[in-house]
Amino acid sequence: MAGLPADAVQRLHGAARAIRDGAFDIAQRLLGEVLDVAPEHPEALRLSGILNNQRERYADAQAFLLRALAQRPDDPYIFMDLGSAQQGLGERDTAHASWQRACELAPHEPMPWFNLGRSLQLEGSTEAAVGVLQRASELSPDLLPARILLADALAHLGRFDEADVEYRAALQLHPACGDAWRGLANIKMRPLSERDREELALQFRRANIAETDRIAMGYALGKVYEDHGRYPEAFSALNEANFRMRRLSPWDADGFHTYTDAVIAASETLPAPLDATLGREAILIVGLPRSGSTLFEQILAAHPQVEGASELNDLGEVIRDESIRCNEPFPRWVAAATAQDWQRLGQDYLQRTVRWRANRPYFTDKMPENWLYAGVMRAMLPGAHIIDTRRDALETAWSCFKQQFYRLPHFACSLTDIAAYLRDCERAMTHWRNADPQHIRTQSYEALLADPENEIRALLDFCGLLFDARCLDYHQATRSVRTPSASQVRQPLRHDTARSAHYGPLLDPLRAALQS
CATH class of the missing domain: 3.40.50.300 (P-loop containing nucleotide triphosphate hydrolases)
Structure with missing residues (x-):
């Protein structure tokens, strides 16, 4: 925030909160007011890049972030957000280079490693993704998305014992994590135990869980009931999960x-x-x-x-x-x-x-x-x-x-x-x-x-x-x-x-x- 007047600092804080809360129009207005005063301030430019990434306006995001990078060429956070913009534009190699540079500049920060690992996993470079996601998980053991993606990558490689460990580590962090239960249920050569089923059913009945977790657990519960030969209960669980999914966005x-x-x-x-x-x-x-x-x-x-x-x-x-x-x-x-x-x-x-x-x-x-x-x-x-x-x-x-x-x-x-x-x-x-x-x-x-x-x-x-x-x-x-x-x-x-x-x-x- 160096070099900004006090009111501009407050506007930047407000813009960051607005981006976090999804109030993009408010963030746009606040950032515009700051850039009117300091058109090349790197933090205002970086937040503008983040905002445009959130709005999927990747070309605009990249332009803001490159301007910010010109002011702070060794800022790992700018490189991290720049990689997201480049990936949105379909520029895989440059996105990877940006995230790799962020990892080099801030080797103890988990998010650059997570972003790089997620991209490697999505494009099919699974072996490379495992090492990178392991690094992210080591740096931030409670970073739940890194645990899930690492477990998924291990499962994709056929390393099911290791995947099981990571999914269960995720459940230690969040017992109602739908993605973790989904991953465990999808290891079809190893059906979940009766004890797992009881725990899954208990978590599914909790009132204070996200709808996305409840849906994923519903599919997992249907799989477990089927594996245990409880077919009417499997049908009921799957029917409810699909009803909840369809309610989000009906098919025509x-x-x-x-x-x-x-x-x-x-x-x-x-x-x-x-x-x-x-x-x-x-x-x-x-x-x-x-x-x-x-x-x-x-x-x-x-x-x-x-x-x-x-x-x-x-x-x-x-x-x-x-x-x-x-x-x-x-x-x-x-x-x-x-x-x-x-x-x-x-x-x-x-x-x-x-x-x-x-x-x-x-x-x-x-x-x-x-x-x-x-x-x-x-x-x-x-x-x-x-x-x-x-x-x-x-x-x-x-x-x-x-x-x-x-x-x-x-x-x-x-x-x-x-x-x-x-x-x-x-x-x-x-x-x-x-x-x-x-x-x-x-x-x-x-x-x-x-x-x-x-x-x-x-x-x-x-x-x-x-x-x-x-x-x-x-x-x-x-x-x-x-x-x-x-x-x-x-x-x-x-x-x-x-x-x-x-x-x-x-x-x-x-x-x-x-x-x-």
């Missing part, structure tokens, strides 16, 4: 049906690609969540020529950025897109994903919802191979209902919405596969169970890969798996994963919705 099934129709129609007339081989490095795995997609990715990633990248946001970001450029939402701009436009978009995607081809020539992109873009892939990435994973519809739908999805609104919070979404997905993918069978394959989970070797041979052949016996032993692969199936795909094929029959007539409404 009718609107999505109309949107799917528009996407199908837009893909009917596309220009011939300028380079029919563009994207041959990419294997896109799409379809419904909980349909076996992680398993099929694990099989492919066991091949020595394939890197398993897990769930990538890059394709959606390319489509989003083009929608912004065209000032029209997808798929309205599709009709006007030229072959050159599609090639540019395909090259953009390949550049964004180049890090996944550093060691192996092919990579998997397992983002189930990318099925919406499968129809335009023959123009954008005509050389890519698309795998549409399918599992018994009832099992898939029920598995979706049992899983907490954090992006809202989401179709999985209602059994009837799940059925409608499943039908939209399957009709679109069937339409596009019939139009381009060379590049789209429907892969059945049940067919894999019935004849593993022949199905794996056919899958590899479809992707242009020679058979490799290591794909049969996919569960021995040591890569990071960043999905709720992280523990399941580290086991040999199981034939006892079906659960819906245990619920009997409780699922009759879902059965009816799937048949309508």
Whole structure:
């Protein structure tokens, strides 16, 4: 605050409180008043950067923070907030460099380590994330988000004993931590004990807990009840958790049906690609969540020529950025897109994903919802191979209902919405596969169970890969798996994963919705 008059100091304190409380307009006014008096004061500029980060105005945030950095070039807090702005702009490498510099300047401060570790974990650099998040947890043992992210990273690497320790350490800090209970419940090879169930049920009934924690604990409680064979209680817990999730942001099934129709129609007339081989490095795995997609990715990633990248946001970001450029939402701009436009978009995607081809020539992109873009892939990435994973519809739908999805609104919070979404997905993918069978394959989970070797041979052949016996032993692969199936795909094929029959007539409404 050095060099500021007393009233400006008070305004900065007020702005900081307003940012903390989410009163962004008040913060904007107070910071503007300070900058009118001292336009280059570094603390006013830093707080302006924080405010714009909170408002997701990342370019403005970066501009303020660079001005602040010019005044205080060795300030670790400016570097920390600058990294957040750069990440918001999609500049991964510069964001990491900023956070790394903050760690160097303030090695005993936990937040730069936490921010760097969180980013590494989100982009799939899980091994590196573990070390960084361990450092954050050592510096601040009561930093709950660091504990949770560290536990998640360890689980993704298959280090389940260590993950269990970290989740339970988080529960020592906050016994009603929904994310910790969620993580423990997702280690499917190690069901929670009766004692755990009793403690979870006790915490779930507390009145003074956050709604987000109650929701996450509801899903975990449903999983525990199912593991203990208490199916009516499992259904009740899951039904309540989904009701609470849907209340936050309802899904519009009718609107999505109309949107799917528009996407199908837009893909009917596309220009011939300028380079029919563009994207041959990419294997896109799409379809419904909980349909076996992680398993099929694990099989492919066991091949020595394939890197398993897990769930990538890059394709959606390319489509989003083009929608912004065209000032029209997808798929309205599709009709006007030229072959050159599609090639540019395909090259953009390949550049964004180049890090996944550093060691192996092919990579998997397992983002189930990318099925919406499968129809335009023959123009954008005509050389890519698309795998549409399918599992018994009832099992898939029920598995979706049992899983907490954090992006809202989401179709999985209602059994009837799940059925409608499943039908939209399957009709679109069937339409596009019939139009381009060379590049789209429907892969059945049940067919894999019935004849593993022949199905794996056919899958590899479809992707242009020679058979490799290591794909049969996919569960021995040591890569990071960043999905709720992280523990399941580290086991040999199981034939006892079906659960819906245990619920009997409780699922009759879902059965009816799937048949309508």
